[in-house]
Amino acid sequence: MRQDRAVTAPELESRAAVRWPAVIRGALLGLALIVPITIVGAILDRSMDNFDNSGWRVLLALLIALTFVPAGAYAARLAPAAPLTNGALAGLGTFVAWLPLRVLIWLTRDDRPGLVSGRDPVFRPGQLFGFLVISTALGMLGGYLASRQWRVSGDDSDGSPTG
Numbered sequence: 001m002r003q004d005r006a007v008t009a010p011e012l013e014s015r016a017a018v019r020w021p022a023v024i025r026g027a028l029l030g031l032a033l034i035v036p037i038t039i040v041g042a043i044l045d046r047s048m049d050n051f052d053n054s055g056w057r058v059l060l061a062l063l064i065a066l067t068f069v070p071a072g073a074y075a076a077r078l079a080p081a082a083p084l085t086n087g088a089l090a091g092l093g094t095f096v097a098w099l100p101l102r103v104l105i106w107l108t109r110d111d112r113p114g115l116v117s118g119r120d121p122v123f124r125p126g127q128l129f130g131f132l133v134i135s136t137a138l139g140m141l142g143g144y145l146a147s148r149q150w151r152v153s154g155d156d157s158d159g160s161p162t163g
Contacts, residue, residue: 017081017082017086018086018089019078019079019082019086022075022076022078022079022086023075023079023086023090024093025074025075025078026071026072026073026078026087026089026094027071027075027089027092027094027096027097028097029070029071029090030070030071030091030093030097030098031097031098031101033070033071034094034098034101035101037060037064038101038102038105040060041057041060042105044060064098065134066138067094068095068138068139069091069138069139069141069142069145070142071087071094071139072087072088072139072140072141072142072146073087073142073143073145073146074090074142074146075089075090075139075142075143076090076143076144077146080147083143083144083147084143084147085143086143087140087144087146088136088137088139088143089139091135091136091137091138091139091140091142092132092139094135094139095131095135102123106122
């Protein structure tokens with residue numbers, strides 16, 4: 001017969017899959033990568049006559065999406081016990097941390113289209129949902145790639161990544 005007992009804080013901590021310090025660090029790395037891309041996009045938008053129909057818009061969107069991969073990989077490297085979970089949360093955290101920056105850029109624009117409504121809004125509901133899914137998936141991909149790298153390169157005896 002099984003006897004129930006109280007779980008101590010160190011035991012609970014060792015079982016936790018989400019390592020919030022790793023997630024926050026991964027999200028901050030992703031944000032540090034997104035900020036210059038967003039600034040370049042704002043400068044190009046202001047200086048080009050036809051930015052919306054140029055190839056720059058697609059390239060910058062792709063670069064922003066790709067920043068979620070290193071964010072997830074870094075979080076996974078810091079929390080190897082659950083690389084996919086921590087990677088996904090770091091990617092999602094990067095997107096959530098980027099939203100206020102995007103709103104700030106919207107506030108500084110001269111033409112100020114609607115934020116979530118109007119003719120050409122900055123945030124469309126479908127776009128927001130898409131980025132939520134993409135940021136989570138690409139953060140998880142980064143976590144997966146980081147975990148594969150550890151398996152290929154070999155693990156230390158304590159299970160932490162090498163390097």
